[in-house]
Amino acid sequence: MKNQQDADVIISGGGPVGMGLAIELGQRGIDVLVIEKHPSPQRVPKGQNLTQRTMEHFRAWGAESELRAARTVPAGFGIGGLTSYGTLLGDYHYDWMKRELVHAYYGADNERLPQYATEDVLRARAASLDSVTLLTRREVRDVHEDAEGVSVTVHDRTDGTEATFRAAYAVGADGSRSVVRESAGLTQTVFDHDRLMVLLVFQSDTLHRALLDKHPGKSFFNVLHPDLQGYWLFFGRVDLEGEFFFHAPVPDGEDPETFDFQGYVERAVGQSIDMHIRHRGFWDCRVAIADSYGSGRTFIAGDAAHNHPPYGGYGINTGFEDARNLGWKLTARLQGWGGPELLPSYDAERRPVFWSTAKDFIEKSIETDREFLASHDPATDPAAFEAVWSARARGAVNEVGDFQPNYRGSRIVAGPRDGAASAKGAHSFTARPGYHLAPRALPEGGTTHDRLGPGFSLIALGQASAAARLAEDAARLHIPLTVIESAAPGKEDETADYGASLILVRPDQFVAWAGDRLPDDLDTAGILKLAVGA
Numbered sequence: 001m002k003n004q005q006d007a008d009v010i011i012s013g014g015g016p017v018g019m020g021l022a023i024e025l026g027q028r029g030i031d032v033l034v035i036e037k038h039p040s041p042q043r044v045p046k047g048q049n050l051t052q053r054t055m056e057h058f059r060a061w062g063a064e065s066e067l068r069a070a071r072t073v074p075a076g077f078g079i080g081g082l083t084s085y086g087t088l089l090g091d092y093h094y095d096w097m098k099r100e101l102v103h104a105y106y107g108a109d110n111e112r113l114p115q116y117a118t119e120d121v122l123r124a125r126a127a128s129l130d131s132v133t134l135l136t137r138r139e140v141r142d143v144h145e146d147a148e149g150v151s152v153t154v155h156d157r158t159d160g161t162e163a164t165f166r167a168a169y170a171v172g173a174d175g176s177r178s179v180v181r182e183s184a185g186l187t188q189t190v191f192d193h194d195r196l197m198v199l200l201v202f203q204s205d206t207l208h209r210a211l212l213d214k215h216p217g218k219s220f221f222n223v224l225h226p227d228l229q230g231y232w233l234f235f236g237r238v239d240l241e242g243e244f245f246f247h248a249p250v251p252d253g254e255d256p257e258t259f260d261f262q263g264y265v266e267r268a269v270g271q272s273i274d275m276h277i278r279h280r281g282f283w284d285c286r287v288a289i290a291d292s293y294g295s296g297r298t299f300i301a302g303d304a305a306h307n308h309p310p311y312g313g314y315g316i317n318t319g320f321e322d323a324r325n326l327g328w329k330l331t332a333r334l335q336g337w338g339g340p341e342l343l344p345s346y347d348a349e350r351r352p353v354f355w356s357t358a359k360d361f362i363e364k365s366i367e368t369d370r371e372f373l374a375s376h377d378p379a380t381d382p383a384a385f386e387a388v389w390s391a392r393a394r395g396a397v398n399e400v401g402d403f404q405p406n407y408r409g410s411r412i413v414a415g416p417r418d419g420a421a422s423a424k425g426a427h428s429f430t431a432r433p434g435y436h437l438a439p440r441a442l443p444e445g446g447t448t449h450d451r452l453g454p455g456f457s458l459i460a461l462g463q464a465s466a467a468a469r470l471a472e473d474a475a476r477l478h479i480p481l482t483v484i485e486s487a488a489p490g491k492e493d494e495t496a497d498y499g500a501s502l503i504l505v506r507p508d509q510f511v512a513w514a515g516d517r518l519p520d521d522l523d524t525a526g527i528l529k530l531a532v533g534a
Contacts, residue, residue, distance in 0.1 A: 011034045081095070224372075345533060361423065502517075
């Protein structure tokens, strides 16, 4: 390769985030080398809940149908969640995380399957791209950066040898103990909950049948118990053949090596069950975030950048969004159409979103549950308990609608600098700079999402002249732009919901600029230059 590089980008870590980023880059013609220590995905069913937004990524990566085909729970069986009080099979329960309530704002349905099945699909898709090379049984030991690029030292776990590879950029998607993060000197802020958590994977026909009778069509369950002070007893189906996973805090003072985990699970269920444990692992309950997501030519994504308890299915989905955001920006710089402000915007956009996710959703949930459990008991005051329980059920619906990651105030998004990126925001069909574009039906058929291009896209509704001007400037600046022309919307047309007739959409489907006319004081090239960090 030119400049004696082995790749344009080297990614440490071939898990879901690393492979998602490799596909994002590889589809754009970027040569990628992925270094992964495991020859195949580890068969532990974590990271199961994939949001509608994540499924938009898989559609863009050309792997949506393959992912849905890998589902371990049949398509006719529900993938929703449920919250119970006291025990899994107790009398008090309500639906939780009803993602179908925000379906209309996204271009794909949500999905649920074990992370290893997701990784299988990603590896297969990456293998179909000539621009992506995956080296397994190897791990990154060091990353050294200079003015020309990065040198990555790789250890071969088979024969013990080491080799050095060169690239323009390096990305660590190598987990919470990231070597890349350490090599780049990126520090972390950690909020430790001082709880040791257990992950069990087990087989139980009794529990399978009991849940089919009590809670048909549900796939994951969190149990609130007063003794646990807001921390969950969390169950999830792996399949419809009796395999489950279970997350919970190890009781204080107990030795995890001798503790009776079957008895613990049975108390959480509310009855005795048959139970064959096939996996047992432990992790520390904490929230950690890197103080920067990148330095120079080295970046981090996924668990290497942020880590939190697996409550609410935020982790893997947040990592995929990192990959989508960073991928097009690295491409723009490597292909010469991205400006100097573009890569710094990765940290400025993605890090505040994680802060908000951790504080406004995950930790807030633990605190709210703790306060509820300390204040209400159906055994002492059932009327008061049931009133608050009903209110919580309504609030669980609102939580899904309130989770809307956005880049308001980003340096590469048009509009006032009067806010900051956040995970909180109301869903809307209005095209708002810094927010995800919702799909709307076009009068000629299909939706706006169906016609978005791999680069920037311009939705022009009855604005042929303005569209031509922007297209000319994009061509001159070598910025890839797909123009989506349609008629000016009538009152019954869904595109009227956008509230603008010109909408510039980024490669990651976020709105960069929207309006009804091109500004008089800013040439059209200025709009494009802002969006690419120039």
